[in-house]
Amino acid sequence: MSLEKTYPKEVKQILAKYPPEGKRSAVMPLLFLAQREEGYITKAAIEDIAQLLDITTTEIDAVITFYTLYHQEKAGKYRVQVCNDLPCALRGADKFLEDLCENLAIKVGETTPDGAITLEAVACLAACNNAPMFQTQGPDGIKYYENMTVAKTMDVIQTLKHAGKEAE
Amino acid sequence: MAYVLLRHREIPDLHKIDVYKKNGGLAAFKNAVTKMTPAEVIDVVKNSGLRGRGGAGFSTGMKWSFIDAKSWPHYIVANADESEPGTFKDREIMESNPLQFLEGLAIGAYAVGAHTAYIYLRGEFWQVADILDAKIAEMEKAGYLGDNLFGTDFSLRIYTHLGAGAYICGEETALLESLEGKRGQPRVRPPFPPSVGLYNKPTIINNVETFTNVPMILANGADWYKSMGTADSAGVKIFSLSGRVRRPGNYELPFGTTFRELIYGEKYGAGVQDSRTVKAIMPAGASSSMIVVNGDDKVLDTPMDYASVRTLRAELGSASVIVLDDTVNINWVINKTIRFFKHESCGKCTPCREGTFWMNKIVQRVSGEDRTQKDLDLLMSVAKQMQGRCLCALGDFSTMAVTTGMERFPEDFQVKQ
Ligand SMILES: Cc1cc2nc3c(=O)[nH]c(=O)nc-3n(C[C@H](O)[C@H](O)[C@H](O)COP(=O)(O)O)c2cc1C
Ligand code: SF4
Numbered sequence A: 001m002s003l004e005k006t007y008p009k010e011v012k013q014i015l016a017k018y019p020p021e022g023k024r025s026a027v028m029p030l031l032f033l034a035q036r037e038e039g040y041i042t043k044a045a046i047e048d049i050a051q052l053l054d055i056t057t058t059e060i061d062a063v064i065t066f067y068t069l070y071h072q073e074k075a076g077k078y079r080v081q082v083c084n085d086l087p088c089a090l091r092g093a094d095k096f097l098e099d100l101c102e103n104l105a106i107k108v109g110e111t112t113p114d115g116a117i118t119l120e121a122v123a124c125l126a127a128c129n130n131a132p133m134f135q136t137q138g139p140d141g142i143k144y145y146e147n148m149t150v151a152k153t154m155d156v157i158q159t160l161k162h163a164g165k166e167a168e
Numbered sequence B: 001m002a003y004v005l006l007r008h009r010e011i012p013d014l015h016k017i018d019v020y021k022k023n024g025g026l027a028a029f030k031n032a033v034t035k036m037t038p039a040e041v042i043d044v045v046k047n048s049g050l051r052g053r054g055g056a057g058f059s060t061g062m063k064w065s066f067i068d069a070k071s072w073p074h075y076i077v078a079n080a081d082e083s084e085p086g087t088f089k090d091r092e093i094m095e096s097n098p099l100q101f102l103e104g105l106a107i108g109a110y111a112v113g114a115h116t117a118y119i120y121l122r123g124e125f126w127q128v129a130d131i132l133d134a135k136i137a138e139m140e141k142a143g144y145l146g147d148n149l150f151g152t153d154f155s156l157r158i159y160t161h162l163g164a165g166a167y168i169c170g171e172e173t174a175l176l177e178s179l180e181g182k183r184g185q186p187r188v189r190p191p192f193p194p195s196v197g198l199y200n201k202p203t204i205i206n207n208v209e210t211f212t213n214v215p216m217i218l219a220n221g222a223d224w225y226k227s228m229g230t231a232d233s234a235g236v237k238i239f240s241l242s243g244r245v246r247r248p249g250n251y252e253l254p255f256g257t258t259f260r261e262l263i264y265g266e267k268y269g270a271g272v273q274d275s276r277t278v279k280a281i282m283p284a285g286a287s288s289s290m291i292v293v294n295g296d297d298k299v300l301d302t303p304m305d306y307a308s309v310r311t312l313r314a315e316l317g318s319a320s321v322i323v324l325d326d327t328v329n330i331n332w333v334i335n336k337t338i339r340f341f342k343h344e345s346c347g348k349c350t351p352c353r354e355g356t357f358w359m360n361k362i363v364q365r366v367s368g369e370d371r372t373q374k375d376l377d378l379l380m381s382v383a384k385q386m387q388g389r390c391l392c393a394l395g396d397f398s399t400m401a402v403t404t405g406m407e408r409f410p411e412d413f414q415v416k417q
């Protein structure tokens, strides 16, 4: 796969943001781009980015493993990432997450049998006033859902499952 | 009092460039570039008493004056990492009053001689980045960004850059590493960023809220700004109020407003949920020392400014006020905070990497009813050994709730006889 072929406009835009001596800065946005289609970063994509930026694949690996929003393994089409950090937990996030697990019949870290949803617990997302809340990470990037109930969340998940199917 | 920062709450559609301009927007930037020298801009900001809103509270004008004039080019970076648990103010600014933030960043760029500005956003802020990209494009089209602005030789471009999920990237030197495409691990200082920063060039880094104050300060003057707040903490602050209050949210208030007004004021927190009493306050998010309240009027009547909060043996930090009521057990709280810091420690230095790992192990036992004195002593000793020995402030932050929680709320850490 070649990012330059698949996303010529995006790659050009990204590279234009940084000065020649700072070309390496493009690695993070390019990794997001590489992750867009499948939800995880492949070995081939890493080699591609290494070539584009004149750095080694080892250096890119070091970046990928440092940040939580990059993934190297296939998961559900959408990751539903519930914040259960202190401020949200003070407003019922732990219970919300528990109930959500029950409704989806999976545990935190697991994927629904149809491969649509992976449920995760994450640290504060800067939306503590609107707990319970979660973000979705999927083909269309990252989106916030705030002031949620389990019922509302199940609706959102239904919609995501549909969107996922249509995109295929 | 009219809003200084959250002006979108009073002025509908303030995010639109024509509305923003109609309300005085972008005039301060144009005026600075066409009629003031960079040194004059820095002087106004210095005289206003504006202190950094990212947590450390350092004088903004002073920081700008440290930019190394012998090395070029210069860079300016907005810290939009906003990852301290309990902090959600920069997000509201960028979503709802983005142009005032961008104008402040542009004025900062002019003041320090930077022709390139980056906004480093936490990776989760995709939607925010989209908003900012759109606003940057509008400013370019309207002639407020680009080459030779207003016919001068000052040029400026602003770019957004998304992180990818790492609290430590809010620390300014880790942020620079991350922006350079590396693991976000703090640099050893000195040298400091105003001499050696992004791509080894002089760089000024400020918080989003800090920049957002600047257009109003230039428009209304340093004295106007200083007339709000206290002698030690000038101006207004956005307090992110969360936890067990009726109305959590962002509240813009002058420094020196009391905890009581923020928590109980009808227009603000509107009191504690279920009419319980306040047990403790964490004024600086998960990094806070615990302020003991237990209904004490004197504590609630303490003004929220940098100096006064210190008299309660805590720091105001980024003013992310988490309210804990009397149903909350402090050992549960430190369980949450330690888990956070263990996850976020970047691993570069041993005391923090090992310390957060061990604290996280021990705190599991300490949270249970069958905790032993040995576990309690061990937890305290690990935390104390970390303090002052870590490369960056995260290490110390991770211990604050632990040591102060255990010392100040012994009733929540009793050992069964
Ligand atoms: C672990 C850690 C996390 C931080 N996170 C942030 C952050 O999310 N946003 C921020 O503006 N400052 C953060 N800071 C403070 C920055 O290092 C820096 O002091 C600040 O961006 C300077 O801007 P100011 O002078 O306008 O406050 C953090 C510091 C540490 C040690
Ligand atoms: S104190 Fe912690 S976060 Fe800071 S450099 Fe050391 S290991 Fe990294």
Ligand code: FES
Binding pocket: A083, A084, A085, A086, A087, A088, A089, A123, A124, A125, A126, A127, A128, A129, A131, A133, B085, B086, B087
């Ligand atoms: S604690 Fe959940 S968004 Fe801040």
